Amino acid sequence: MKIRTLVTSMVLALTLLLFAQQRQPQSSPFAAVHAVVDLTHTLNAQVPTFALSQEPLYQATTVATIDKNTYFARNISLPEHFGTHIDAPAHFARGLWTVDQIPPERLIAPLVVLDVSANAKNHADYQISVADIARWEQANGQIPPGAVVMARTGWDARWNSVTDFRNADAKGVMHFPGYSLDAAKFLVEGRAIFGLGIDTLSIDYGPSPDFPVHHYTLAHSVYQVENVANLDRVPAHGAIAVVAPMKLEGGSGSPVRIFALLQ
Numbered sequence: 001m002k003i004r005t006l007v008t009s010m011v012l013a014l015t016l017l018l019f020a021q022q023r024q025p026q027s028s029p030f031a032a033v034h035a036v037v038d039l040t041h042t043l044n045a046q047v048p049t050f051a052l053s054q055e056p057l058y059q060a061t062t063v064a065t066i067d068k069n070t071y072f073a074r075n076i077s078l079p080e081h082f083g084t085h086i087d088a089p090a091h092f093a094r095g096l097w098t099v100d101q102i103p104p105e106r107l108i109a110p111l112v113v114l115d116v117s118a119n120a121k122n123h124a125d126y127q128i129s130v131a132d133i134a135r136w137e138q139a140n141g142q143i144p145p146g147a148v149v150m151a152r153t154g155w156d157a158r159w160n161s162v163t164d165f166r167n168a169d170a171k172g173v174m175h176f177p178g179y180s181l182d183a184a185k186f187l188v189e190g191r192a193i194f195g196l197g198i199d200t201l202s203i204d205y206g207p208s209p210d211f212p213v214h215h216y217t218l219a220h221s222v223y224q225v226e227n228v229a230n231l232d233r234v235p236a237h238g239a240i241a242v243v244a245p246m247k248l249e250g251g252s253g254s255p256v257r258i259f260a261l262l263q
């Protein structure tokens with residue numbers, strides 16, 4: 001009798017163990033994610049900015065300390081378009097989504113990384129072309145609808161120097177790579193992307209006087225992310241981008257935290 005009980009218990013234990021092992025991969029939707037890469041630069045007063053300002057644009061003031069108040073807290077002040085950030089369609093297109101209105105299902109999307117760093121290396125004013133996209137598709141297949149496309153120009157390596165990142169000439173005109181209008185049109189109309197990103201200060205290349213890519217892309221309700229970090233650490237395709245801006249009511253944009261989920 002005792003042996004029967006023992007055998008029954010062992011069978012039960014073994015069944016539970018096997019069941020648990022079988023169930024485990026399905027129990028978490030993130031079981032397929034084997035790494036997370038942070039595509040965000042850290043926010044501080046040294047962040048390079050598109051416009052120069054006499055006043056410090058970023059301020060963090062300590063308002064409570066553990067010694068004095070038993071807790072630590074700061075007040076912060078910074079522009080909506082600062083560091084790694086998102087441009088909501090309302091940034092250039094009146095009446096379109098403000099940052100709080102971008103549907104969340106557009107902010108979690110397949111990540112496509114266009115590596116144009118070889119082209120941009122000796123050509124600061126490089127504009128990403130339709131041919132660059134065609135090359136990517138020859139190697140990786142067609143860009144899926146609803147993707148977030150991010151260009152890796154290599155500019156990330158300059159982040160710790162405001163002078164090198166802005167790369168302004170004697171007249172104050174900046175020189176850094178961006179998208180050509182044709183490339184943006186192809187991605188928005190031909191590939192139905194949700195978001196367009198880059199590792200420089202702007203989707204439009206540095207010397208652009210009138211920001212045609214901003215006007216076009218945002219008018220088509222496609223959001224933009226700028227100053228993206230660490231694109232050298234993610235594959236050309238296969239990752240999922242999680243683009244998480246602050247939900248600022250009526251905001252034109254926001255600093256954003258971007259994660260790449262590697263599967």
Ligand SMILES: [Zn+2]
Pocket residue numbers: 081085086087226253
């Ligand atoms: Zn912006």
